[in-house]
Amino acid sequence: MNPLNIEEIQKALPQRYPILMIDRVVELERNKKVVAIKNVTINESYFGGHFPEEPVMPGVLIIEAMAQASIMLFYSAEKENSVKEQSYYLGSVKVRFLNPVFPGDQLKITVTPVKVISSAAIVNAVAEAGNKEVAKGELTFSVKG
Amino acid sequence: MQDIENEIRNIIAEIVEKDPSQITPEAKFFEDLGMDSMMALEILAAIEKKYKISIPEEKLMQLTSLKDTVAVANQYLK
Numbered sequence: 624m625n626p627l628n629i630e631e632i633q634k635a636l637p638q639r640y641p642i643l644m645i646d647r648v649v650e651l652e653r654n655k656k657v658v659a660i661k662n663v664t665i666n667e668s669y670f671g672g673h674f675p676e677e678p679v680m681p682g683v684l685i686i687e688a689m690a691q692a693s694i695m696l697f698y699s700a701e702k703e704n705s706v707k708e709q710s711y712y713l714g715s716v717k718v719r720f721l722n723p724v725f726p727g728d729q730l731k732i733t734v735t736p737v738k739v740i741s742s743a744a745i746v747n748a749v750a751e752a753g754n755k756e757v758a759k760g761e762l763t764f765s766v767k768g
Numbered sequence: 769m770q771d772i773e774n775e776i777r778n779i780i781a782e783i784v785e786k787d788p789s790q791i792t793p794e795a796k797f798f799e800d801l802g803m804d805s806m807m808a809l810e811i812l813a814a815i816e817k818k819y820k821i822s823i824p825e826e827k828l829m830q831l832t833s834l835k836d837t838v839a840v841a842n843q844y845l846k
Contacts, residue, residue, distance in 0.1 A: 714804070714806035714807075715806060715807075715810070737813050737817075738809065738812065738813035738816065740809065740825040740828065741825065742805075743805070743806055743809050745809060745810060745813050763806050763809065763810055764806075765805070765806055
């Protein structure tokens with residue numbers, strides 16, 4: 624499937640500024656694989672406080688980016704509201720942070736399902752910056768129609 | 769048989785974050801162990817991964833105790 628730009632992502636995800644955490648979807652195979660990009664810039668509001676002298680992306684926001692990329696697993700190009708019709712609730716997160724993320728980094732988030740049923744999913748998510756893994760783990764979330 | 773029960777007990781204990789001794793064969797996942805439906809799915813996925821089997825979604829509702837879970841797993845194990 625063709626990459627999704629930000630307009631298409633916004634049709635699928637309800638999140639908006641300042642918490643829309645993916646900029647582009649570069650690979651998408653429904654229910655099989657999502658690769659999404661998040662560009663991290665010094666203009667992100669949280670860098671003002673995290674931390675004033677030493678900007679580092681908060682780990683929970685990397686998790687949020689992983690979660691939003693995971694939702695895109697359910698995206699279908701033919702059905703515009705395929706994703707928005709449902710609600711997604713994170714149930715459990717087991718993530719290890721391996722390297723810090725700084726302004727200027729481009730996060731590449733790869734999500735693959737471990738188990739998907741009609742009402743919930745468990746996925747593996749890996750976030751990389753450059754050639755380094757910055758975080759990886761498993762997210763469980765429920766899907767309610 | 770006993771081995772499978774013990775292995776599955778350890779899987780459950782890790783997911784619900786309880787001591788394996790608390791996971792008796794009859795202890796009810798939801799009432800006694802405070803489990804939620806997503807933990808049940810995690811148990812299903814962990815069993816599938818460990819034994820390289822595939823358990824259909826309908827069986828999820830039957831995972832209500834260690835005893836029942838072992839019974840479901842045994843249906844798909846050689």
